[in-house]
Every structure is written in C-alpha cells, then in structure tokens.
Amino acid sequence: MDYKDTHITTAVRGTIGHIAPEYLSTGKLSEKSADVFGYGIMLLELITGQRAFDLPRLANDDDVKGLLKEKKLELLVDPDLQNEYVEAEVEQLIQVALLCMQGSPMDRPKMSEVVRMLEGDGLAExxxxxxxxxxxxxxVDLASHPSSDWLVDSTENLQAVELSVPR
Known part of the structure; x- marks a missing residue:
C-alpha cells in the first residue's frame, strides 16, 4: 500500500472476532484496523485464555474497563494461570489492549506506539x-439522552393489522 494512502478498500477478510468494526462495515482497510485492533483483541485473548468469538465481553469493552477499574483482574485473567501473574503487568496489558480496540481508528495508537507502551514508555500518559x-x-451521552420516562409508545394501543399497513 502506498504510504500516502490512508486506506484501501477490499472484500472483508480476516479472523472472526479480530476484524475491526469499521473494516467490517465499510471494507476500508488501514494499518490501525488490520494491525492495531487485531493486536488488542489478541492481547485480551492471551490474558483471558478465551477466543474472541467465545468471549462476548471482548465485543463490549465496557465490561473489561469496569473490571479493570474495580481491580477485579481475577475475573478477566485465564484461570489456568492459577493466579501466578504480576497484577501490574496484566493491568498494563489490558490498558494497551483497550487503547488498541478503541471505536475510532484515529484514536488508536500506531503499532510503533504500542511497542513503546509495552516497553514502559508513555502508557500511563x-x-x-x-x-x-x-x-x-x-x-455527553448522559446529557444528550435524558430520561425517556416521558416518551410514549404511539403503537402501544394498535392492533397488529394496523401496524402492518403502509403509512
């Protein structure tokens, strides 16, 4: 790929669970969708001992962030390790994985930055x-989606026949 190009468009190919969401939906491939996102997934697979497609929480990194924030690493780490790991190192690996798996490819680090973070340079910042x-x-999400208790379902009292008629 020419270094001046930001992406190329291809038929979607890759390992299930490792494919970045933007590549899956658009077919546009970039360094950050092919390498960085997949690396983050692979790190979580190594830590948890589970395959990406077997682990629903990998698809929802909020669960991983929550467990990390609550310092409940034992719920994330592969039980086969029998608690023989350095918590600080696992915590750093999870942080790197989550940074690699950010929703926007522009927010993800470059692989060169990932390597530096794994070497202990710049991860904390x-x-x-x-x-x-x-x-x-x-x-912002909370402010833009205030309580919807006042919303009324306009289809609540309609029969199924009425719902299927063109409007």
Missing amino acids: RWDEWQKVEVLRQE
Missing part, C-alpha cells in the same frame, strides 16, 4: 488521556 476523554464522552 496515554491511558490517563483516554480516561479523561471517556469521562467526557459519558457525560
């Missing part, structure tokens, strides 16, 4: 920055 963005995103 990148993680703190991402946490701040996540808090802001959650606040």
